[in-house]
Amino acid sequence: MLAKLQTGFRPREERITVLIPSRMRVGSAWADVVIHNVSSRGLMGGSDSPPAPGSYIEIRRGTIVIVGRVMWGKGRFFGVRTQDRISVKALIDEPRLASRPQAVKEDARGDRRAENRLAHEARMARSIERSRAFSSMFQYVGIVLTIIAAVGLGGSILYGALSEKVDTVTQALEGK
Numbered sequence: 001m002l003a004k005l006q007t008g009f010r011p012r013e014e015r016i017t018v019l020i021p022s023r024m025r026v027g028s029a030w031a032d033v034v035i036h037n038v039s040s041r042g043l044m045g046g047s048d049s050p051p052a053p054g055s056y057i058e059i060r061r062g063t064i065v066i067v068g069r070v071m072w073g074k075g076r077f078f079g080v081r082t083q084d085r086i087s088v089k090a091l092i093d094e095p096r097l098a099s100r101p102q103a104v105k106e107d108a109r110g111d112r113r114a115e116n117r118l119a120h121e122a123r124m125a126r127s128i129e130r131s132r133a134f135s136s137m138f139q140y141v142g143i144v145l146t147i148i149a150a151v152g153l154g155g156s157i158l159y160g161a162l163s164e165k166v167d168t169v170t171q172a173l174e175g176k
Contacts, residue, residue: 021125022061062094
C-alpha cells in the first residue's frame with residue numbers, strides 16, 4: 001500500500017542536523033539566524049525575525065553565501081530552497097568572519113527575550129564548534145597513538161623471532 005502511495009515521488013534527501021550561527025539578509029535588513037539542518041539543496045533556519053514564505057534571502061557564514069527562497073515558515077523556523085547546491089562539509093568547516101554587517105534596529109517593541117534566546121543559541125553553536133574541534137584533535141591523537149603502539153608491538157615480535165634465529169646460527173658457528 002505504501003509503495004503505491006509513494007509511486008512517482010522522489011525519496012526525501014537526508015538532512016544533516018547542525019547548529020551554525022550565521023547572518024541573514026532579507027531585502028536590506030540583516031538579522032541573526034541559526035541554521036538547524038542542511039541538505040544539498042536547502043536548509044532549515046531559526047530566527048527571531050523569520051522571513052515570509054516566498055521571499056528571497058541571502059545567508060552568510062564566513063565567506064560562504066547562500067541565496068535561496070523561503071518555502072515555508074512556522075514560528076521562528078523557516079525552510080529555504082537554495083539557488084545552488086550547498087556543500088555541507090564546507091558550511092560546517094567554514095570559520096566565522098572577524099566582523100559582520102551591522103544589524104539595523106527596526107522595531108524595539110519586539111519580544112524582549114529575543115536577544116537572550118539568540119545569544120544563547122550563538123553560545124551553544126560556539127560550544128558545539130569547540131567540541132567538534134576537540135573531538136577531531138582527540139581522534140587524530142588516538143589514531144596516531146594506536147599506530148605507534150601497533151608498530152612497537154610488530155617490531156617487538158619481529159625482533160623476538162629474528163633474534164631466536166640469529167642465536168641459533170651464532171651457536172652453530174661457535175660449535176656449541
